[in-house]
Amino acid sequence: MSPLAGLPFARAEQDPTGSCLRDGERALDNATFADAVRRLARRFADLGVAPGDLVAVMLPNCAEIVTAQFAAWYRGSALVPVNPVLTDDEARYQLEDSAAAVVVGDERARGLAAELGIAWVDAATVHAGTGALEPDAEPDAPEPDAGPVAVADDFALVIYTSGTTGRPKGVLLDHANLDAMSASLVEHFALSPADTSLLVLPLFHANGLIASVLSPLRAGGDVVVAPRFSPDTFWDLVETHRPTYFSAVPTIYAVLDARTSWTHDTSSLRFAVCGAAPMPAELITRFEERFGIPVVEGYGLSEGSVASTINPVDGVRKPGTVGIALPGQEVAVVTADGDRLPTGERGEVVIRGANVMRGYLGRPEETARTVRDGWLFTGDVGIIDDDGYLRIVDRIKDMIIRGGENIYPKEIEECLYGHPAVLEAAVVGRPDPVLGEVPVAYVATRPGRTASADELVAHCAASLARYKVPVRVEVLAELPKNSVGKLVKGRLRELDLPHCGHG
Template sequence: MSIDSIFSKTANRLNSKVALKWKDRDYTFGELDSLSTRFAKALSALGVGKGERVCIFMQNSPEFAIAHFGILKCGGVTVPLNVMYRKHELRHMINDSGAAAVVTSEANLQFVQEVMKDLKTVKAIIVTSERAPEGIRPFYKILEGFDDTPIPSMNAEEDLAVICYTSGTTGLSKGAMLTHRNFLSNIGTLASIWELNEGDKVLMALPMFHIHGLGIVIHGMAYCGYTVLLHERFDAAKVLEDIRRERCTVFMGVPTMYIKLLEEKSTSHDVSSVRLWTVGSAPMPVEAFNKFKEKFGVEILERYGMTETAPVITSNPYRGLRKPGSVGPPIPGVEIAILDDDGRTLPPGEVGEIAVRGPNVMKGYWNRPVETEEAFSGGWFHTGDLGKLDEDGYLTIVGRKKEMIIASGFKVFPREVEEVIHQYPKVKEVAVVGIPDPVRGENVKAFVVLKDGENATVEEIEEHCRRNLAAFKVPRIFEFVEAIPRTASGKALNRMLAKVKVKDLMEKSVKSIDRRTSAYEAAKYMKDANVGSLIVTDGEVPIGIVTLRDILYKVISIGSLGKDVSLSSIMSTPLVTVDAEEDIAKAAAIMRQWGVWRLPVKNGNGQLVGVLSGTDIFRAFAGRKMEVPTSF
């Protein structure tokens, strides 16, 4: 069987059932099947043949699904492209895949046009707008003249269905070759263990270009026959409202989505219809897992996967024990092993590289025989991730063997960012690392050495990056340094550079308040200013720090509303500060020594420039090891 034949079979059975709900329009399975068949015939007429690649470069939309199934029906291979990609990435991926056509949205057409002259194999560019510039074909216009008479499937199980680009060791993305069998084995297993069925209604705010959205949600729609409520992008308030209004039963997301759902102020949202919440693509902080359970009364189901495995490898059980911080045992039919550097299997509790084998594992990397051989060894696919198994066979991810950065669920390879920054004429050297972040998982940080006699601002280098890189790859933090620490062989010592400093995690909004202010007024001020702590001053001199937690606990304990309680009596003293350039581990040790949870941060001139919270340290380092000095 193939993905397209499964989809057509489902459409025949559920012809009039709604497959996609999109804004104010419903698309039935029959309509999607008909449109994708006509699109397949149009692609064939444009010269797209069996096994040829077609790139899809657009936001979530019904046209994405129509194009994907149409590409498969004409015997082609879908190449989904992240909508945040720009010239550097687009040029490489379209040419590397040897794409015969590109399907894009009106919003993204401009970026395709910027690289058109450099594209070597593209026969047609198709845009989903009604009108198109000369040489560009409108999506629905090319369907005219083609009927929806079914096309016999041209695909065997082992034929390629999708080439999905992921970051590689050269710094340029490499394409994971995924077959129809890879996807069908995975979604078939997930449908069984998660009990997905045609009665479900899945809210889809994941990007369709991502393996998580395409491989699970969209292929799940084709396999199970459920309805997908499609959002163009994630918006926490809209997600909660649509869950309530549409009575959705399944939501699949990444950790940053769940953190933003937790941040929603309203408590009136009814999510009782949702029977399954899943999370993947990045580690889920245990604290967020527990807070979500506390707020919504449900346990998120954590799972682990990657692009190369179409995508799920392990999953906590739908019915059974879910372990916070663990991504569960391997799914049926998939095997995992924890290997040491010599390829020997390690016992439970020991950390090593996660290796996988099963019907979901890719064929290899497109036109990359060396990288493919490196990834497959001893009959296993080596993930590059580090993990450990417990006695019950549950997997815990503890880090990454490679230098990959995962920011908000997206993979960023440092060398690619470094190469772009190196192109800036004032830059002499650059090193890019990932540093922990409490919300995004990791932030991209660039250490930059300027050429002798040159001056540059963060803003101009950041603007250069934004012109050439997807937004998630642009460093959030830049630091100008005199030199990059290197080994004798010239390799950058990224471990030294990746040490997190206080300034990287501190809250930069510093508010102060006079010690004579009542606790009641201070609490009101914190709420209005949206801060969790205040520096207490005597005139202009900082003398202590007070948090909203201090006010709530200490004032309530004495049976007062706080109007008659001054901050002097409840603030934390002495005022222990930390330098902005200090290592975060040292700051954690200071907190432990003095028994405080927040530290005012000073710059080199002694000015207060921020506040560091123990909560942010905890969130940023959840699941990571941090050596905290016992003396200093």
């Protein structure tokens, strides 16, 4: 049996009344949570859900998603978390592509399930009656199974990539992947029963499910499920629930820094994690000094079960890097031909370890291109220093080639973040008839601050080589982001700008 599938029941046996999962006003102890998982697993069995089937869940952040995950694993099934803000067409694609047998959700999910001819479980009933027998249940009702049936090589999660390029792909993670990943995070962060995770990232993403839920539960700690992130309520949640850590994306840190105007009690927090996109070193330093919380930036992909490098909590943290390889993983930088590069040289980042995905659902060719000889080819450009710290330079596909010169947008973005008025910055390449491509920058300013396009161009020109200076800067109210809070450059490339010229 997968140790993760049996986790709720091991916790309930060891400490029945210990805190497990909190969600708003609801608090589930270990015994209550295990009971809810077992009950939902029985319902899945009654609906014909079998080992190897896929269970979809389409809900905003709530405890029911976590219960559905463990109930699916109880049956030897995998969970497919579907982003609830997707359009019907987008959600339908993921339900059909994964061939989900059942969907747990609200009335909207019920309509999609009926349309696709699959079973539906009303999310409102998942925890109903938990801790007490339902009216029609017999006290000695037989279990559908002797216990959780999932084993190491059973699929556990199908996580759909954000789809910034083409149709989203289903990343297949098995129990062995999640076992390795959660063990790695528990070791790196020294998680223990004393830890409480405050979940603010969405639960349809690997980061939320694995780093913020599975890992602390495995360590004996508990989880507070927050609703959608809001700077107006975030610090109240910290003061009320006293978490020891949270994981967030750079946008959240930037917004908290910009919109927090009074002092809060952050003493419960041991550390905070930043991932999903590069965080400006200057913002990390400012946030740490202002709020008294170590911010450890990390790096990873859903294809690598979420994290592969993270800065240490207690050791040397190097802002501007994404840290060192996590326990059990190997991270290297290679040439276009796949040859390993020495420290200090830039190339494609590759990852090897038990955390690397089984593949993309139904896409053997793409799997073969992405995972070669056990190495996950990330598509990211990086440099590893003499101490083993990785710095992400950019995405290979985002690199701008201007008149034969390679430009990495991240370098320009970091320069823009150094301007006191800049809250967010993104740089993309624009076609140019003479130079091939030129860099164009998009910026959103901090509340109450302004900066003109000319001022920002001059700011770049003061510290960047002339060929790297953006030919144009557009100041927008806010930059487009996906549901995880990651800047979406594809939407910026689609904006209809006048011809840029080539200066």
